[in-house]
């Protein structure tokens with residue numbers, strides 16, 4: 250079955266860290282990377298630092314409160330790869346297509362993300378163990 254391709258770019262890979270400044274310093278020292286964008290997203294309880302790589306980002310993510318999903322992830326598993334952001338032209342269309350393909354949405358409908366994007370998360374169960382974030386710029 251041939252379908253219209255919906256993915257336009259790997260938007261970001263998100264890495265959960267305990268200390269954002271420490272992680273940023275490491276990436277600066279190791280790769281000469283610079284922070285293109287830094288933002289606190291209150292509703293998700295996270296602070297993100299985005300390092301631009303070509304047209305994608307490495308997103309270092311720390312918790313801003315102990316009950317946020319990132320804090321729970323860090324408690325349970327420690328720092329590490331948290332999710333992959335797939336860039337799409339239409340978050341709504343990609344979400345519908347994923348659900349039609351059998352994926353389980355975390356967000357029932359697209360919602361605001363960081364960088365003024367529109368996003369929706371898909372549960373790792375039903376997506377080969379990968380927490381997927383659909384990102385519409």
Ligand code: CO
Nearest residue numbers: 263308334382
């Ligand atoms: Co993300």
